[in-house]
Amino acid sequence: MNSLEKKFGKRLKKGVSLAKYTSFRIGGKAEYFLAVKTGEELMEAVGFAKKDGIDYVLLGGGSNVLVNDAGVSGLVIKLSITSYEVSKKNITARAGLTLRELSKLASENSLTGLEWANGVPGTVGGACVMNAGCFGREMKDFLVKVKYFDGKNIKELAKRQCRFGYRESIFKENSEWIVLEAEFKLKKGDKKKIIKQVKDYLDMRNERLPLDYPSAGSVFKKYEIKKGEKLNLYLEKIIKKEHPEFLAGHYIPAGWLIEELDLCGKKIGGAMVSVKHGNFIVNIGKAKAEEVIMLISMIKQKVRNHFGIQLAEEVIYLGFD
Ligand SMILES: Cc1cc2nc3c(=O)[nH]c(=O)nc-3n(C[C@H](O)[C@H](O)[C@H](O)COP(=O)(O)OP(=O)(O)OC[C@H]3O[C@@H](n4cnc5c(N)ncnc54)[C@H](O)[C@@H]3O)c2cc1C
Structure with a gap:
């Protein structure tokens, strides 16, 4: 029995199917799975996992991940810490609070800024990692600071130190760091x-x-047009005529590229490019991660061949290394 098992006993689950913990409803089993309810528990879990030589990975709401059909080896930690404080115009939220709850809390306290977040699935922790956003707003626009555990100590970063970018952050670059609040x-x-x-x-x-x-x-991710970048002539012609706003905004929505290629409705097994939105792959019934990956590769190849554009995934792969 390893020290993780000794410490957490029956609460440490083995072979839990991760599909039910993801919005995709796809993925194999976690070798070990632990829902932690306090910061102390989290630190203990990480400490024991390290001592036992077991890798760990965080799962928030599971709304931006594709889990391997073969599962995830090591420990999957589900953060279930959801407390918060409201003080005048500031809200401090633990990482497991959902964005919906956070947005609701803001409205209940007559605080404006997080209206967009109500419909975005996931947790405060995952949203900080991803710098989630919509309707022209992102997490970083309203953050003051983030508290995290670096595997040894609890630390804090002011917003400007978090290296937030479009769906990027310092937390995404350091996968062993855990956002706490x-x-x-x-x-x-x-x-x-x-x-x-x-x-x-x-x-x-x-x-x-x-x-x-x-x-x-x-x-x-949407494709960002770099300064001075020469786009494929065919693509530039269509955009200039039909979507000059893309050039003005220096980006091309991935969904538009996919829709232009008539890929909506394209299926591999139970995975399908949504007919409603080109940038969504939907699970229309028992889709496998492998099928989603085949669709992703097919889309990337076609977009590259037709438009000379290399799309990059926003979705995070779990259990593929
Ligand atoms: C229907 C639908 C609509 C969506 N719409 C939007 C949208 O409009 N805008 C948008 O930006 N996103 C959108 N998303 C994606 C998703 O909601 C966001 O990326 C969300 O912020 C992910 O949060 P999560 O808690 O589910 O993270 P997860 O999916 O659980 O994890 C994402 C990544 O963060 C890591 N992670 C999670 N929690 C922590 C933590 N506490 N500390 C360190 N690492 C952690 C995970 O290991 C993983 O690498 C949508 C998803 C769905 C299913």
């Missing part, structure tokens, strides 16, 4: 207007996104 600074607003804005955003998401099937949200 985040402090947000918001503004006082009119409660009725805030609630109305939340509803409007939710309505827009319901209309645009294929929320009736399991998925991991956007599979690819």
Whole structure:
């Protein structure tokens, strides 16, 4: 019996199917699985895992991950720490709180800024790692600081030190770091207007996104056009004519590229490119991670061949190393 097993006894589960912990409903089993309820437990779990030579990985809401069909070796830690404090215009939330709960908390306290977050699945921790966002707003716009555990000590980074970028952060670069809590600074607003804005955003998401099937949200990042970059002439011609706003904004939505190639509805096994939104791959029934990966490769190849653009995944692969 290793020290993790001795410490956590029956709470440390073996062979738990991870599919039910992901929004994609895909993936094999975790060798070890532990839901931690306090920061102390988390530190103990990491300490014992290290002592036993067991790798660990964090799972928040599982809404941006694709888990290997073969499962994940080592310890999967599910953060279930959800407490929070509200002080005047600031909210400090533990990493396991969902974005929906965070946004709701802000509205209840007449604080504006996080209306967009209500419809984004996942947790505060995962959203800090991913610098999640929509409707032109991102986590970084409202963060003051982030507390994290680096595997040895609890530390804190001010927002400017977190190296936030488009779906990027210092936490994504350091996969052994664990986000524990985040402090947000918001503004006082009119409660009725805030609630109305939340509803409007939710309505827009319901209309645009294929929320009736399991998925991991956007599979690819939008393509950022670099300064001075020469686009493929064919692509430039279409964009200039039909979407000059892409050139002005220096980006091309991945979903648009995929839709232009008529890939919506393309299926491999139980995985399908959504007919509603080109950047979503949906699980239409017992999809395997392998099938999703084949679709991803096919999309990348076709986009590269037709438009000379290399798409990069936003979705995170778990258990593939
Ligand atoms: C239907 C749908 C719609 C979506 N819409 C959007 C959208 O509009 N905008 C957007 O940005 N995203 C969107 N997403 C993706 C997803 O909701 C966000 O990326 C979310 O922030 C992920 O949070 P999570 O807790 O689920 O993270 P997970 O998916 O559990 O994990 C993501 C990564 O973060 C790591 N991680 C998780 N928690 C921690 C922690 N506490 N410390 C350190 N590492 C951690 C994981 O190991 C993994 O590498 C959508 C997803 C779905 C399914």
